[in-house]
Amino acid sequence: MPEANRLYHDFYFQDDEVEGYPCESKKAEIENFVREVETPLFLGCTKYTKMSTIVALLKYKATNSLTDSAFDEMLQIFGDMLPENTTLLGSLYSTKKIFKAFELGYEKIHACVNDCCLFRHDLEMVEECPKCGSSRWKVNQRNSKIEKGVPAKVLRYFPIIPRLRRMYAITETAEQLRWHSTHKSQDGKMRHPVDSLAWDRINKKWPSFELDPRNIRFGLSTDGFNPFQDLSSRYSCWPVVLVTYNLPPWLCMSKESLMLTLLISGPKQPGNDIDIYLAPLIDDLKDLWNNGVKVYDAFSKETFNLKAVLMWTVNDFPAYENLSG
Ligand SMILES: [Zn+2]
Structure with missing residues (x-):
């Protein structure tokens, strides 16, 4: 079984049904998808599977700023060129559906164009910002007409709790997440955040944690x-990344272990209003700190209550000013 699929398999196909896991019907759906995406691009093709083709083409789309309609057209041309039994998908919509099935997606949350609020919870159905009165929808600059259904600004949130569940569902990663508890430096030298004063302070202040x-x-x-x-464009993009310090030093800062949680993009920088955009992440972090979530640990083969703490933020001074603002 290919590595990526083995990880999904570990996550979705535990022997016993445990809390916090997908139900039987979801398991069957995922099992079918895993089987489906690993089929070759066409009969006899050894280089590309259905999934690796999607990934390669989406990467090409992103690198070359291909529009959605150009991408659809390209898929149709390739589809005509390939043998009839090809597994190539016919549209961008159907490729996105595959990613959604694996819960690798993100939440799109509409935001006020002036960074006053996110249209969620009480504001879920509201069409105008209660603070500045701006429309939730895009306003056509030529005729000032509101384009209903097209959000003026969107925040992308990649929920962290399902990802923590996935990490603990893989035996090897679940073991690595305990590394810090047995590798504290004995010679006074600092090799990992576990050797830091901040780490000790948390232990002293919250011994139960x-x-x-x-x-x-x-x-x-x-x-x-x-x-x-x-440089002449003021368009900005602010990724918010979480680092998991439980992991060993050679893993915790590796590209694969960094967790992208929020993508804040727009025609101007969010500045001190960045806290508005951090809200969905902060809600999850608060839940993880105050209550914890039920997680299955594949290493010790049991379900436990996982808690999390945010130890610190790492920024340059201008970003630090925004985060503190
Ligand atoms: Zn507003």
Whole structure:
């Protein structure tokens, strides 16, 4: 079984049904999808599967800023070129559906164009910002007509709890998440955040949190960049990344272990209003700190209550000012 699929398999196909896991029908749905996406691109093709083709083409779309309609057209041309039994999908919509099935997706949350609020909870159905009165929808600049259904600004949130569940569902990762509890430096030298004063302070202040080494310690980092590499454009993109310090030093800062949680993009920087956008992440972090969530631990083969703490943030000074603002 290919590595990526083995991970899904570990997550979705435990022997016993446990709390916090997908129900039987969801399991069957995922099982079918796993089988389906691993089929070759066409009979006899050894280089590409249905999934690896989607990933390669979506990467090409993103790198070359291909529009959705151009992408659909490209899929149709390729579809005509390939043998009739091809598994190539016919549209962007159907490729997105595959990612959704694996819960690799994200939540799109509409935001006020002036960064006053997110249209969620009480504001879920509201069409105008209660603070500045701006429309939730895009306003056509030529005729000032409101384009209902097209959000003026969107925040993308990649929920962290399902990802923590996935990490603990993989035996190897579940074991690595305990690394810090047995590898504290004995010679006074600092090699990992476990050797830091902040780590000790948390242990002293909240001893019950320290009792279970599976509890997660996060660091948060964010900074803005211009995705178009054009200095004259003020367009900005702010990724918010979480670092899991439970992992060993060679893993905790590796690209694969960094958790992208929020993507804040728009025609201007969020500045001190960044807290508005952090709200969905903060809600999850508060829940993880105050109550914890039920998680299945594949290493010790039991369900436990996972808690998490945010130890610190890592920023340059301008971003630090925004986060504190
Ligand atoms: Zn507003």
